[in-house]
Amino acid sequence: MKYSSQMVAKPYFIFALMLLAGEILFGLTMSIQYIYGDFAFPAIPFNVLRMVHVNLLIVLLLFGFMGSTYYLIPEEAERELWSPLLAKITFWVFLIAGVATILGYLLVPYAELAKLTMNDLWPTMGREFLEQPTITKIGIVFVVLSYLLNVTMTVLKGRKTTISIILLTGLFGLAFFFLFAFYVPDNLVMDKFFWWFVVHLWVEATWELILGALLAFVLVKLTGVDREHIDKWLYLIIAMTLIAGLAGTGHHFFFMGAPGYWLWIGSIASAAEPIPFFLMILFAYNMIKNRRIQDDNKMALTWAKGTAVVGFLGAGVWGFLHTLAPINYYTHGTQLTAAHGHLAFFGAYVMIIFTMISYAMPILRGRPHGNSAKAQKVERASFWLMVIGMIGLTLALTVAGVMQIEMQRIPDSAHAMVFMEVQAKITPVYIVRSLFGVMTLLGLLTYFYSFFVKDDKKVA
Amino acid sequence: MSERITKDMARNIYFGGGIFAILIFVGLAFDSVHQIPKLSHTENITKSVVAGKKIWENNDCVGCHTLLGEGAYYAPELGNVFQRLGSSDETTFKAYMQGWMAAQPLNIPDRRKMPQFHLTPEQVNDLADFLIWTSKVNTQQWPPNIQG
Numbered sequence A: 001m002k003y004s005s006q007m008v009a010k011p012y013f014i015f016a017l018m019l020l021a022g023e024i025l026f027g028l029t030m031s032i033q034y035i036y037g038d039f040a041f042p043a044i045p046f047n048v049l050r051m052v053h054v055n056l057l058i059v060l061l062l063f064g065f066m067g068s069t070y071y072l073i074p075e076e077a078e079r080e081l082w083s084p085l086l087a088k089i090t091f092w093v094f095l096i097a098g099v100a101t102i103l104g105y106l107l108v109p110y111a112e113l114a115k116l117t118m119n120d121l122w123p124t125m126g127r128e129f130l131e132q133p134t135i136t137k138i139g140i141v142f143v144v145l146s147y148l149l150n151v152t153m154t155v156l157k158g159r160k161t162t163i164s165i166i167l168l169t170g171l172f173g174l175a176f177f178f179l180f181a182f183y184v185p186d187n188l189v190m191d192k193f194f195w196w197f198v199v200h201l202w203v204e205a206t207w208e209l210i211l212g213a214l215l216a217f218v219l220v221k222l223t224g225v226d227r228e229h230i231d232k233w234l235y236l237i238i239a240m241t242l243i244a245g246l247a248g249t250g251h252h253f254f255f256m257g258a259p260g261y262w263l264w265i266g267s268i269a270s271a272a273e274p275i276p277f278f279l280m281i282l283f284a285y286n287m288i289k290n291r292r293i294q295d296d297n298k299m300a301l302t303w304a305k306g307t308a309v310v311g312f313l314g315a316g317v318w319g320f321l322h323t324l325a326p327i328n329y330y331t332h333g334t335q336l337t338a339a340h341g342h343l344a345f346f347g348a349y350v351m352i353i354f355t356m357i358s359y360a361m362p363i364l365r366g367r368p369h370g371n372s373a374k375a376q377k378v379e380r381a382s383f384w385l386m387v388i389g390m391i392g393l394t395l396a397l398t399v400a401g402v403m404q405i406e407m408q409r410i411p412d413s414a415h416a417m418v419f420m421e422v423q424a425k426i427t428p429v430y431i432v433r434s435l436f437g438v439m440t441l442l443g444l445l446t447y448f449y450s451f452f453v454k455d456d457k458k459v460a
Numbered sequence B: 001m002s003e004r005i006t007k008d009m010a011r012n013i014y015f016g017g018g019i020f021a022i023l024i025f026v027g028l029a030f031d032s033v034h035q036i037p038k039l040s041h042t043e044n045i046t047k048s049v050v051a052g053k054k055i056w057e058n059n060d061c062v063g064c065h066t067l068l069g070e071g072a073y074y075a076p077e078l079g080n081v082f083q084r085l086g087s088s089d090e091t092t093f094k095a096y097m098q099g100w101m102a103a104q105p106l107n108i109p110d111r112r113k114m115p116q117f118h119l120t121p122e123q124v125n126d127l128a129d130f131l132i133w134t135s136k137v138n139t140q141q142w143p144p145n146i147q148g
């Protein structure tokens, strides 16, 4: 570690991993409720499980991005963080706000939580991914603003690199588009239209800039390829991201009351969205081929390659599968959507956080050459358990989606089967999904265990 | 390929392409915002529809159901429930909704459960009005059939 203030990243990483464990546990509970409707009901109805599941995901990714930034920025700017104290304060504020919100979901009925937090004053609750009480949303804005201030000041006062500027651009975009979470018009269609400004323009625009920058940083460090080369790739990736991803928002405007031209524009633009993800694969493998140094932290490189590949599978392949309007007409809002959502979020965003953690944590823990070979072996097992678990879960959901479309969507009104009957028929596939979920959890536990594997040398 | 492209060229593609993409998107978004009131029949949004939307949100119905294909995939699509279970008739649909909301959770072992939300008859009426309004949005002929 070159700058002592990079140390503030550590609690962010640890807490992000704890939230991931929670996310998976809630996901598993949901997957059982999919099969046995009485499981955990009425103690925790499905919608509550789901809001905890997806909110933990969002919050863990934000913690992960923050930890990654606090580690990366001092090294890129070649100076200490502007205010390590502010970074520590925001950590605790965010942690307390996050935990309080999750407890709110779990302890009182949602309508009660809306009343308690005076949602009527400025209603923003009850929309997918944006279930947080308005007061929590305002808290998130303050946390993000203080984080941006800290990072921006550090960059302004220090060396400015392509990586840090692009990371900052992505972070400002993240903050800007979150503001649409506060706009909830009475017209449901208008509401949905701007809801996608948060969701799509996060994961398929601004976050991709963050993803690209983090990936580039790790590759610079692990391969020693010169920056001219790395920066060029990074620019090409994010250029394609914006060119395809902005108008690509139209793939959500097909059937929800927006104008018909989105059927064409959304299909064509979003069909190009896999390109930046494919470029990330070429990028990672190219840099590794041309590397000038051999870093002992082999696992960080494995995670980097994994992010590029699984991100492309989840976002690129599974996204393309249903992004053309004539196909989306049949797949829209089925288990196929769920299949894609899982592998895209995991492959692109959860895995880049793992990449950063696996790169940075050993250094933060005083092991500049990475973890011991033994610990890396355990970590490699955890990598495959999680990756295979998530791909298996995605394949199961894909089969479920195809079955659902076949029975419920394709036949005409006289012959189509009722939703609940279709779901009953899919049950065996949901059992397979749960088993792969268990495998993913075991992978995460193995990952945790790798932190405690003793150093070979000390043993000897 | 990459050998012939320099970093400066890549940066120009990013800025040029990025600004172009932003302009197109913002232009189309403005046009959509002008067209959506017509496509969704804003003029039919009554006080009751607005109240119904609030009830929909305050109980996180979207945490189980999809509405126009968006939401959770645990429970049926409700964008066309007016046609499916109300035969496109307001009186029939509202009577059905009062009965349905009161009957939850259904006592069928192992079936997926919908919670009891303790709504008043007026609230259920508002919710029904919101779903009726939603069912008339121009969705480009989606869903493909009555099952949603």
Ligand code: HEM
Binding pocket: A128, A203, A204, A251, A252, A270, A271, A273, A274, A314, A315, A316, A318, A319, A320, A322, A323, A324, A328, A331, A332, A333, A334, A337, A340, A341, A342, A344, A345, A348, A349, B069, B070, B071
């Ligand atoms: C890492 C990047 C991505 C993430 C995290 C992601 C995540 C998601 C999620 C969570 C949904 C479900 C939203 C909802 O609840 O309604 C979704 C929907 C969708 N995504 Fe992505 N996505 C990514 C990239 C892509 C790409 C690159 C494409 C196209 C090539 C794509 C195409 C779609 C489509 C068409 C839908 C709508 C599905 C439907 O009609 O039900 N996604 N995405």
Ligand SMILES: [Fe+2]
Binding pocket: A200, A204, A248, A249, A251, A252
């Ligand atoms: Fe999207």
